[in-house]
Amino acid sequence: MSTTTSAHEAAADGAPEDAAHEHPEHEHPSDWAYVKIALILAVITAVEVFTYFETVLDWGSFLIPSLLIMMVIKFWLVATWFMHLKFDNPIFSKMFVGGLLLAVGVYVAALAAFEFWA
Amino acid sequence: MTTETSAPATSDADTTVAAPATPGDSNAPGEDTAHGPSTGISNTKLAMWLFLGSECLLFGGLISTYLLYKTRRGPDNLAIPTDVFDIPFTSISSFVLLMSSLTMVLALAALTRGDNHGARVWLLATSMLGGVFIGGQVYEFTSFLREGVGFTNNPASSAFYALTGFHGVHVSLGIVMLMSLFVASWQGKLRQEHSETVEVVGLYWHFVDVVWIFIFTVIYLVPA
Amino acid sequence: MLFRSGPRRRRRPEGLILGLALLLTGCAADAELDTFQDQSETARQINDLAIPVFIVAGVVLVLVCGAILWMSIKNRVPADDDYEGEFPTQISHNNRLEIGWTLGPFVIMVVIAVATLVTHLAINSTEANAIEVEVDGQFETWEPRVVVVGQQWWWEYRYYLTEDVTTDDLGDPWNLPEADIVTAGQMVIPTGEEVELIITSRDVIHSHWIPALNGKKDAVPGLYTPWKIEADEPGVYFGQCTEFCGLSHSRMRMQAVAVTRSDFQDWIHAQMTSATMPTDENSAEYRGMQVFSNFCASCHLVNGLNDGDYNGAETVSGSAPDLTHFASRTTFGGGLFNTYNSDGSLNDDDLAAWIRNPNDVKENYADDLPEGALPRGMPDMGLSERQIDDVIAFLATLGPRPTHAQILATEVE
């Protein structure tokens, strides 16, 4: 399973390239790799749901941070593997992460204006 | 004060040399020196990623609205969604949606390999899983309504239905796209060369999934 | 009379701007809303911040426009494209210069930012002192505080003298705790004291603004916003609702009437005295009272008349001006009309016109409503001229008359 990044970086020298490079077929992970990711996702989800049911452990103030961390990991796994951000041209990541961070920043500030800075 | 005097970027000599050929002789009709995308990446994929970036702000707005309102019961103190959440049920439908991302990516992998039949099966599986999710949402909405959480109850329930409803509409559109691909595949029109189309639809599908990952945690699991 | 300087007004080194402003405001002889006629510490602090920045901005502007003009003259060549002069030196950039004019404005802005923060903190801090007021013969310590409530299209001012009511005690603006004094359109404050304002609304967003005394603050339904006001000198300070609030937004005005401590005490006395109801059954006042009970009491409160069964007005905002001391106020209808003529007599003309059909003199949404809709503003009650005269006679008995001087000072156009 090769995870080489795209050929575009090689193109940086500006030399015209032939068609193969123009639209490179990335060597994508095998199906089995995808299944493994899905299994990890399933396990994390199970843990998340577990936090809801189990009453023995006292999560206390760790509950919300751990839920958020698990959420971020799931988000990241889907984005990097299933959406191929890991293998694809970094421009895609920039566009998407740009929007994502902007959204987080702006809305967190707005909610803060309601809740904490009011 | 150092005032640099020069043409930017290139030396003059280069510039001169680059002067275009006189029209008429060098570029004969039809000799269009076509050029590919400057970045070498696909227009359609780039467009989809940009769209998804912009969708982050759409869902962000809806999620923030819900977070702001989630405990507001209104003057009549009516029920709010958190009163009636059925976490086990939602966990299952969330899991279904999550797994549909797997089938989606397998569909793409199959098609890229040239396995048209496999692609078709996985596409169908993906849209079925999406259908199960939507079915679950319809069930959830109706049972919430039965339990007295109506859209117009209070800010909390309005915000809940708006957020999950928008997400549901996104999933439904995704199903329509997947089914169209399935039909195309069935008619033999969806082949290896089209894997980018499947990839782009897949991106949309996975995005809808990651939004739900967010919603499931922040809206359902994080205690009020 | 621009920049009428109050005695406590410090001299500022802005003769230049002052002159310029005078020139520009030209014939603005009596500009009662002028933001430069600051009459309170807060308004002065604001201008002390703003005016130097105006000067900085003016300098930047002169430099930029000066440079443009200078180059336009010096570097101009004929516009027709046949101009064959030699090319100017092709300067493409100069990093040092550019970093310079990135840092220059940055530094200027840092200085302005610091000044802004200082002023911001100053005008948002309160140092209100409790004062002694006499209420019904009892001395009370009163934290000067007025609850300001906006609604379409007038302001209500509520004074809680006998108990200390803060934001937390207010509940929702439609069911505020009963206040000792409730007025409309005119807020009376003692001079030299910082008075805390708690601002809210019963329908849409309004904004409370008395330019000579302080900046604005929005009145947001469901929110109590803190603000403050004070006046150096006794006087009447005009204001205007400044957040667009629908049809008669332009006609939603108010006044802050600053009076000396002793006048303030007198005013409290007058307001704390209940209206006395007419008893002579043959008098116009008595007939007016009956008209009022029939037609007006569903919306307006008059203590001693309908306070027993009054549950708020049948309007969208659930409120209409408290008329218990109507005659003690010199303006009515959202600060739009004079209650008295300049000679001190009752302004029956405007009052009659108002009661005849409020919508004619101040546009509202109170007539011809669709089924089930509540009015916004006061409806045309369809009274006969006789009834109108009677009800005016009744209204004139409500509360002690203001002094002639007060009538003149508060006169609106």
Next chain:
Amino acid sequence: MTITEPTIEGPKTEGPLELESGREAIAERPLGVLTRPQGGRGWRDWLSTVDHKKIGIMYGVSAMVFFVVGGIEALLIRLQLAVPNGGVLSADVYNQVFTMHGVTMVFLFIMPLAAAFANYLIPLQIGARDVAFPRLNALSYWVWLSGAIFLNSSWIVGGGGADCGWFCYSPNSGVTFSPSHGVDFYAIGLLIAGIASLVSAINLIVTCLNMRAPGMDLFRMPVMTWMLLITQFLLLFALPVITVALFLLMFDRLFDASFFNPDMGADPLLWQHLFWIFGHPEVYIIILPAFGVVSEVIPTFSRKPIFGYTFMVFSGIAIGFMGWGVWAHHMFVSGIGPISVAAFSLSTMFIAVPTGVKVLNWLATMWGGQIRFTTAMLFAVGTVAMFTIGGLSGVTHALAPADTQQTDTYYIVAHFHYVIFGGGVLGLMGGLYYWWPKIFGFMLNERRGKVNFWLMLIGFNLTFGPMHILGLQGMSRRIDTYSSGFGFEFWNMVATIGSFIIAVSVLVLFHNIWKSKREAADLPPPGPDPWDARSLEWMVPSPVPEHNFDEVPTVESLDEWWHRKYSFDDNGKVVQIATAEEAAQDGSAKGVHLPAPSFWPLVLAVGLPLIGYGLIFNLWLCVPGGLLVGMGIFAWALEPVDDPDATHDHDGHDDDDDDHDDDGPDDAELAAAPAAPGDSTAGAPAAPGDKQGGE
């Protein structure tokens, strides 16, 4: 961003523009009347065109129509306010008029005018044949137009225009306080128009990133293209925010939800946050294209390169970024807490820094130059001066304490008309004069142009200058009348007179266009490069041929076109190496394949307002609307696939003559441009077809 790899040449897999030559057989037309149009002459051509230049022109013309609409509304405002207790309009009508004035000017005039420039110029300035998704481009125009017409139709069918102010604060925008349908039209109309801008933002970003000519690095793109690109990013991220707000407003009004109703426990400030999170980036969306124009015009007419290209680009990017962190400066008095106020006050101030860089770099560009005061240059220089005034008053608002006195007065009205009109409108007017010969092939008369400019400048300052004074004197905005006795009379009258001078200047512009067109026949054509300009669009004939470039140029430097005309001798002096005529292309290319026109964008766009009317009046109307939209999407997606000739991948048509505006009806082929399923909200199944044929 470091997306600067040089262009790669080679067979492309994407993009409609690299087409094989050759005429295709005429295909079956399974769709009857709606058969893929072949392009033709006259108006039908315009309905189905996917040519970015025609779309740009349509955007521009429509925008000017709405300028007149919004301008007439402005004149009504000024008439009403000319004297105290004015009686021209009732309070009710006044409120509708100023609301619709603001909405029309912002969403239906200046944004589409900027979109006109973006559509027309971006492909030309980066050396492309068209935008990345030509049909999406057509879609964005038609959808915008249907939204615009929908919005204004409320005057006729909605019981009047919206009457809530252009930022439509809740709860005043709720059904209780605004029972007519005006606000419903506002919400749905802007939603529709928003789809248009979102689509075109995506399209133009992809175009800028992916369609550049060989050698056209990002940092060789003209400043105009850069500013337009930043604008598209702002649109991309800002529109979803107002989309959310408008949806929630619509749910509140039409379906009785409680997002903004304080009686139900909602927070009215939510609307304000959502609106201004969009609204502040919006003001930079308005101004950045004008900054771009100025950055093209000033160098050309100063005979110098733009000073500090890199700083210009990065300050634009900085403005774009910082614009996201300042929105609550519109809410200083709205009851947000003092900490928020302080934070937003400070962040706002520092936007002066990158903006100042721009102003000063323009001055430095003129410095020591040879300034030719053409009309375009006059407008550009006027923009710099007038924008500076508006920017400086903006800085005075940024001081939160000072703003408590200024907000919602005419001082604010003065500020934003100085930046919007003095910056945005004057700037785009300059662009109009500058690119007119390129677009239409004849020059606008300079003498009349100068009359136009001076009248506009004088009228503008007479109108909005006094508003500074009025505002500081305490005149509130959005008041339908004022009493005498506050000292407002004199300056209001001056402002009203000024506004009519602006109106005259606009009439002079129209007259100039009409007259210059008539005179053009007797004048020599302007040639490819009438101004001795610097960027690529000037190397093709005027008007631009349909295929743009005969041969896509290879770019070697910033200001490529200038460097093809001039070089430096050993002493560093500029020497001409080629005249414009020598260096330019002659538009003679044949057999360039262009994307084929399509009716589907129009069909889809017609469906949307039907859905809108349906939501407001009768849900049944949504059915035909939805059917049209669905049909548009599917037919669009299937267009290429249905075509037996699609194996050829791209259609093309022979451009038999170098006439720019039509192709003969004979050169028809049905083959399709590659489907562009970028707009997945619309649910379009991605159409296979880019890389290979259908069957």
